[in-house]
Amino acid sequence: xxxxxxxxxxxxxxxxxxxxxxxxxxxxxxxxxxxxxxxxxxxxxxxxxxxxxxxxxxxxxxxxxxxxxxxxxxxxxxxxxxxxxxxxxxxxxxxxxxxxxxxxxxxxxxxxxxxxxxxxxxxxxxxxxxxxxxxxxxxxxxxxxxxxxxxxxxxxxxxxxxxxxxxxxxxxxxxxxxxxxxxxxxxxxxxxxxxxxxxxxxxxxxxxxxxxxxxxxxxxxxxxxxxxxxxxxxxxxxxxxxxxxxxxxxxxxxxxxxxxxxxxxxxxxxxxxxxxxxxxxxxxxxxxxxxxxxxxxxxxxxxxxxxxxxxxxxxxxxxxxxxxxxxxxxxxxxxxxxxxxxxxxxxxxxxxxxxxxxxxxxxxxxxxxxxxxxxxxxxxxxxxxxxxxxxxxxxxxxxxxxxxxxxxxxxxxxxxxxxxxxxxxxxxxxxxxxxxxxxxxxxxxxxxxxxxxxxxxxxxxxxxxxxxxxxxxxxxxxxxxxxxxxxxxxxxxxxxxxxxxxxxxxxxxxxxxxxxxxxxxxxxxxxxxxxxxxxxxxxxxxxxxxxxxxxxxxxxxxxxxxxxxxxxxxxxxxxxxxxxxxxxxxxxxxxxxxxxxxxxxxxxxxxxxxxxx
Numbered sequence: 001x002x003x004x005x006x007x008x009x010x011x012x013x014x015x016x017x018x019x020x021x022x023x024x025x026x027x028x029x030x031x032x033x034x035x036x037x038x039x040x041x042x043x044x045x046x047x048x049x050x051x052x053x054x055x056x057x058x059x060x061x062x063x064x065x066x067x068x069x070x071x072x073x074x075x076x077x078x079x080x081x082x083x084x085x086x087x088x089x090x091x092x093x094x095x096x097x098x099x100x101x102x103x104x105x106x107x108x109x110x111x112x113x114x115x116x117x118x119x120x121x122x123x124x125x126x127x128x129x130x131x132x133x134x135x136x137x138x139x140x141x142x143x144x145x146x147x148x149x150x151x152x153x154x155x156x157x158x159x160x161x162x163x164x165x166x167x168x169x170x171x172x173x174x175x176x177x178x179x180x181x182x183x184x185x186x187x188x189x190x191x192x193x194x195x196x197x198x199x200x201x202x203x204x205x206x207x208x209x210x211x212x213x214x215x216x217x218x219x220x221x222x223x224x225x226x227x228x229x230x231x232x233x234x235x236x237x238x239x240x241x242x243x244x245x246x247x248x249x250x251x252x253x254x255x256x257x258x259x260x261x262x263x264x265x266x267x268x269x270x271x272x273x274x275x276x277x278x279x280x281x282x283x284x285x286x287x288x289x290x291x292x293x294x295x296x297x298x299x300x301x302x303x304x305x306x307x308x309x310x311x312x313x314x315x316x317x318x319x320x321x322x323x324x325x326x327x328x329x330x331x332x333x334x335x336x337x338x339x340x341x342x343x344x345x346x347x348x349x350x351x352x353x354x355x356x357x358x359x360x361x362x363x364x365x366x367x368x369x370x371x372x373x374x375x376x377x378x379x380x381x382x383x384x385x386x387x388x389x390x391x392x393x394x395x396x397x398x399x400x401x402x403x404x405x406x407x408x409x410x411x412x413x414x415x416x417x418x419x420x421x422x423x424x425x426x427x428x429x430x431x432x433x434x435x436x437x438x439x440x441x442x443x444x445x446x447x448x449x450x451x452x453x454x455x456x457x458x459x460x461x462x463x464x465x466x467x468x469x470x471x472x473x474x475x476x477x478x479x480x481x482x483x484x485x486x487x488x489x490x491x492x493x494x495x496x497x498x499x500x501x502x503x504x505x506x507x508x509x510x511x512x513x514x515x516x517x518x519x520x521x522x523x524x525x526x527x528x529x530x531x532x533x534x535x536x537x538x539x540x541x542x543x544x545x546x547x548x549x550x551x552x553x554x555x556x557x558x559x560x561x562x563x564x565x566x567x568x569x570x571x572x573x574x575x576x577x578x579x580x581x582x583x584x585x586x587x588x589x590x591x592x593x594x595x596x597x598x599x600x601x602x603x604x605x606x607x608x609x610x611x612x613x
Contacts, residue, residue, distance in 0.1 A: 095315075
C-alpha cells in the first residue's frame with residue numbers, strides 16, 4: 001500500500017492559507033494589494049467585529065472578466081508573471097497567485113467584478129473553497145470582495161484570533177501602511193459601519209503628497225526631517241558573476257533629533273513602494289541616528305527606497321513582507337549615510353548669523369584661553385586636554401538694541417527652522433542644571449550637563465579623526481594571543497587601532513604586543529580592553545566607520561568630565577557653552593541620546609494657561 005498520497009486541492013489551499021492568512025489584517029493586505037495592482041484610484045475597506053465577522057474591499061480598478069474571475073480562484077493563477085525569469089524583476093505588489101484561493105478556502109467568500117467596457121459584471125460565491133454559484137450581476141467598474149466568517153471551517157485557527165479591538169488595530173495599521181505607500185490613491189476605512197478615516201488622493205510634486213498623507217495619519221505636530229539621496233551601488237569586485245553598478249535612491253521623512261518611540265510602530269520603510277521588514281535596514285536606521293537616539297528607543301520614519309527590482313528578492317515568504325538585497329552591505333551603508341546626512345542638514349539648514357546678536361565670552365573650559373576672560377573656572381571642573389573649536393572674536397554688545405526679536409504672545413504656528421538656528425537669550429538657571437532661554441518662538445530649557453557632554457564628545461572624536469589621539473605607554477607591555485581567525489582579522493586593523501591611541505604590533509604568528517593605550521581610558525585589564533575593542537569592530541562590520549570603536553569609552557569619559565548638576569556657571573560661561581553647542585554637528589542630544597534642549601512654543605504655553613480654545 002502506498003504511504004504517500006497527493007493532498008486534495010481544498011486541503012492544499014487550507015495549508016497555503018496558514019502561510020498567507022494569519023489574521024483579518026492579512027486578508028485586508030492581500031486584497032488591497034490586488035486592488036493597487038489593478039490600478040485603483042479609490043479603495044474602500046469595511047470591517048465588522050475587527051474582521052472576524054466581515055471584511056469588504058471595494059476598488060475602482062480595471063476589474064475582471066468572467067473567465068479571469070474564475071481563473072483568479074485557482075492556485076498559482078496570476079497576471080503578474082509568466083516566466084521564472086520574471087521573479088528577478090517584480091514590480092507589482094502581488095505575484096504568487098495564492099492569496100485569493102487561500103482566503104476563499106477558509107471563509108464564506110463573494111467576489112463581484114466588472115471590466116470598464118463590460119455591460120454586466122460577474123458574481124462568484126464560495127464557501128470553504130467550494131464554488132456555490134457563478135452568475136451575472138450589476139456592478140460598478142472595478143472589483144468588490146467580501147470575506148465573512150473567517151476561519152469558520154478551521155476552529156483551531158479561529159480561536160487564536162484576538163479581541164475585536166486588537167484585530168481592528170492590526171487592520172488599521174496594515175491599511176495605514178498601504179495608504180502611506182500610495183498617497184496618490186484615496187482610502188476609506190470603516191469599522192462597524194462607522195467611518196474611521198477618509199483619506200483623499202494626494203497630488204503634487206516631490207514629497208508633498210507623502211507629507212500631506214503623513215499629516216493626515218500622524219498629525220502635524222511631529223517634527224520631521226526631509227531626506228532625498230541618490231547614489232550608485234558599486235560593482236562587487238570579488239563576485240563570481242558580473243554585477244553592474246546600479247542606481248539607488250532613498251527619500252521620505254525621519255524624526256528630528258530627540259523624536260523617537262519605544263517601539264517600531266511608527267518606523268515604516270518601503271522598498272519600491274512595498275512595506276517591508278528587513279533587519280539590515282532597521283540596523284541602518286539606528287546607525288544613521290547613532291547618538292541622536294537613546295538606548296531602547298526606535299526612530300520615527302517613513303522612507304522609500306527605490307532600487308532596481310533585480311537587486312532585491314521579494315520571493316522570500318508568502319506574506320511578501322520580508323525582502324533580501326543582493327548587495328545588503330552596500331544598501332545598509334547607503335541608508336545609514338543618508339539618515340546621518342539628513343540629521344546633520346537639519347542643524348545646518350537656514351543658518352542664522354548669531355555673531356551679530358550676542359557677546360560670547362567664556363572660560364578655557366569652552367575654547368578661549370583663561371587670560372582672555374577675567375572669570376574663574378568652575379569649581380572642581382577638570383577639562384579634557386582637547387582643544388575646542390575657536391569661537392569667533394567677541395563682538396561689542398549694543399545694549400540699546402534688543403538681543404532677540406520679540407515675537408507676539410499669540411504666535412501659534414510652529415517655526416520650521418531648527419531650534420539652534422534662531423537667536424536665544426539666556427534668562428537664568430533652575431536647580432543649577434537647567435538653563436532657561438528665550439527665543440522668538442517661546443521657551444527653551446537646556447541641560448548644561450548634557451550640552452557639555454555633547455561638546456566634549458565631538459571635540460574628542462574630531463581629534464581622533466585627525467589622528468591626533470595621544471598614547472600612554474604601559475608600564476609593562478602585554479602579549480595577546482588570539483585564535484587564527486581573530487589574528488588574521490586584527491592584522492588588518494592595526495592602523496585603525498593606532499588612530500585610537502592603541503599601540504599594537506605583530507609579535508608572532510598569532511601573538512600581538514600591546515604597549516600603549518589612550519590616556520583617557522582608565523582600565524585595569526589592558527588585555528581585556530583590547531579584546532573588547534576587537535569584538536566591537538567585528539560586530540559593526542566594514543560598512544561602519546571604524547572610528548566608532550572607542551566611542552563607548554569616549555562617552556563614559558566625557559560624562560565624568562562634563563559639568564555636573566549643582567556646578568554653578570556664570571553668564572559668560574553659559575554663553576560660551578551655548579556657542580560651542582551651536583557648532584556641534586548633532587547638538588540636540590547628548591552622546592547617550594538624551595535631549596540637550598527642550599522647546600515649549602508660545603502656542604503650548606497659551607494652551608497650558610488656558611489662553612487658547
